[in-house]
Amino acid sequence: MSVSVEDIKEAVWKLQKQKAYDLVQQGIEEGLDPVAMLKAGVIAGLQTVGAKFGEGEYFLAELVMSGKVAEPCIDLINPHLPPNVDGMQGKVVIGAVKGDLHTIGYGLVTTQLELAGFEVVKLGIDLDSMYFIEKAEEHRADIIGLSAFLVTTIPYCKEVLGYLQDMNLRDKYKLIIGGTECTAEKADAMDADGWALNAVASVPLCKRLMGQDVGDEDAKAAGHDHPWWYNSHRH
Numbered sequence: 684m685s686v687s688v689e690d691i692k693e694a695v696w697k698l699q700k701q702k703a704y705d706l707v708q709q710g711i712e713e714g715l716d717p718v719a720m721l722k723a724g725v726i727a728g729l730q731t732v733g734a735k736f737g738e739g740e741y742f743l744a745e746l747v748m749s750g751k752v753a754e755p756c757i758d759l760i761n762p763h764l765p766p767n768v769d770g771m772q773g774k775v776v777i778g779a780v781k782g783d784l785h786t787i788g789y790g791l792v793t794t795q796l797e798l799a800g801f802e803v804v805k806l807g808i809d810l811d812s813m814y815f816i817e818k819a820e821e822h823r824a825d826i827i828g829l830s831a832f833l834v835t836t837i838p839y840c841k842e843v844l845g846y847l848q849d850m851n852l853r854d855k856y857k858l859i860i861g862g863t864e865c866t867a868e869k870a871d872a873m874d875a876d877g878w879a880l881n882a883v884a885s886v887p888l889c890k891r892l893m894g895q896d897v898g899d900e901d902a903k904a905a906g907h908d909h910p911w912w913y914n915s916h917r918h
């Protein structure tokens with residue numbers, strides 16, 4: 684029987700590690716759309732896990748397991764995602780802020796940006812605010828990407844911005860944020876340069892911040908009701 688993205692989603696939220704992996708493998712062999720397998724399959728499955736955790740049906744053990752189920756699936760899908768390369772776009776350093784252990788989200792952002800021609804340096808998780816700045820300097824980055832999934836870790840994004848300001852580096856870098864609990868409003872309130880809802884939306888965001896023409900999206904993305912937002916007061 685052929686695989687559907689629903690099967691993949693179900694295996695992910697039911698935490699059936701081997702089954703999810705096998706279904707993705709089979710999906711690839713059968714020519715199922717890799718983007719759909721990722722978004723409507725694996726990511727949707729993780730969202731179901733998150734909802735169950737929020738409702739008290741799943742606990743930390745399930746949350747931990749969901750990461751272990753999803754990651755090998757994503758690794759399997761990644762090489763099959765469609766490339767969209769139009770030359771070197773810019774350099775991004777990205778990682779999860781202090782106290783934040785969520786790796787999957789910024790891993791996906793990295794893949795999409797790389798496919799779109801950005802050079803991306805993955806820094807890791809639970810990083811000191813100053814570390815982002817040191818690495819941005821070392822790699823001569825254009826953009827600093829901060830991943831913050833928790834209400835308790837989002838304030839560290841503001842800390843990085845504060846350090847940049849104190850070091851007179853605020854205008855040298857574009858600082859963007861993202862993660863489940865991050866919103867355009869929060870990015871705006873801390874005067875970040877941009878925010879994106881998901882990995883796909885981080886591509887036009889970074890292109891816009893690098894001064895590229897993004898057509899119709901430009902006006903929409905200056906407001907908060909778009910999958911990505913850029914700080915029109917600064918750019």
Ligand code: B12
Nearest residue numbers: 733737750784785786787788828830833834861862881882
């Ligand atoms: C898996 C998971 C974990 C795993 C992570 C494993 C791993 N390797 O990453 C582990 C077990 C570590 C974990 C731990 C915890 N988690 Co957790 N976790 C999740 C879960 C189920 C999925 C997260 C995920 O990867 N989703 C998949 C990605 C693709 O989701 P996404 O948000 O759409 O990602 C996109 C955007 O965020 C964006 N993006 C991400 N980063 C960036 C960066 C930039 C620069 C940009 C532009 C965009 C961007 O692009 C991503 C890709 O499209 C979520 C539920 C959820 N709905 O997200 C909870 C969730 C995030 N966790 C939550 C909680 C509470 C915790 C814990 C505090 C639980 C506990 N009691 O200990 C701990 C905290 C650990 C810590 N200090 O970080 C809450 C957060 C709620 C809140 N209000 O803060 C959530 C929302 C679950 C819930 N419903 O309550 N978790």
